[in-house]
Amino acid sequence: MDVPRTASGRPAARHRDKPRHWWARTLSWWGAAWHDFHYLVMPAECVACGRDDAALCPDCAVALRRQARDPFRAEEAADALMSVFGQTTLPVVAVGDYRDILSAAILAFKNHGRTELATELGRALGRGVEALPRLLPGTGGRELMLVPVPSTGSGWRRRGYDPVALLLHTLARERRLPPGMSVAPLLAIRPRLPWHRRKQKALGRAARRANVRNSMRIRRRLHRGARPAALLAGADVVVVDDVLTTGSTVGEAARTLAGTGATVCGALVLAAARSPGQGGGGTTLGRRA
Incomplete structure (x- = not known):
């Protein structure tokens, strides 16, 4: 034959x-x-185009993969991560721009309980993880701890899950993490009195920085009894978040981790938001020729 x-x-x-x-x-x-x-029993429709019977229809899934196929450096879009002299204080790798299919999928995953999108978004995040050695100078060949930005207590109660931790868990479960990289949920949100709680989304740039200042802490213990502070001393870490806007949140997470003696190599986000006056595509360092 x-x-x-x-x-x-x-x-x-x-x-x-x-x-x-x-x-x-x-x-x-x-x-x-x-x-x-x-x-x-539970009819679903595509979060992007509304087609029946799929959280993300085949055409939109292809469009999302296309949008997330070329991770890039994105810290120039976040003024909280740039000094007054225009120098980067924390390099950030973004998987894609916060628009079109990617933004619709992230919003549905975070705010509307569409956890079935975790697989597709997790694989998109995995492309950013694979690009870290190429886009973050000095990280090639080193062991990296991926530390997710934790969800707030109110966010956890509203959703029932931590979005960023769930995406990283999906990557680890599917064995898509490159050798030498591990997930380490070592950060926690400091409790605040109700009248001191303000949502980042409703604040301006300066107010966002003030709102997250001293809002995070290192967890006291992990589920196996290990002390996070001991694990972080001298470790190379990368902060992981979902969306980059002003950079205040990832900047505060990096500051908290650095306070334990860890070396913060940069941050990784699923999407980077841009103001109308900014073009797409990130810095020339992050784009392929």
Whole structure:
């Protein structure tokens, strides 16, 4: 029997054929049946275009991957991360611009409980993780701890999950973290009295900086009894957040981690927001030729 081959002479891929083993065909059938039952009981629609039966339809999923395929340096869009002399105080790698499909998916994931988007957004974040050695000078070949910015107490109670930690957990579960990188949820939010709590989204740039000042702390212990402060001493860390706006939040997280003796190599965000006067694409350092 003739085997289809590619132009290079290798056997053509058969990933679109039906599984050869009966047990694989059975699993595939049950998976499709469960998918159909799930959306019959709890109908869903695409968060971007509104098409039925998918949190992100195939066309929008492709568009999201295309939007997140080229991570770049984005700290110039955040004035809190730039000194008065125009020098970077904290380098930031962004997976994509906060617009179009990516912004719609992040909003649905964070604010509307669409946790089924964690896989697609987690894989997008994974592209940023893979780009860290290339875009953050001096991190190549070093062990890095990825430290998520923690969710506030009110955010946790409203959602029931921590968005950034969930994305990193998805990456770790799917074994998509490069060798030498690990997830370390070592930060926590300091409790505040109700009349001192203000949402970042409703504040201006200067007010955002003041609002997050001294808002984070190092966790006292991890679930296995390890002391985070001991793990951080001398460690190379990267702060991870969802959206970069003014840079106040990742800047405060970096300051808190540096206070324990850790070396903060930079930050990684899923998307970078830009003002109308700023062009897309980040700095020339972060863009591929």
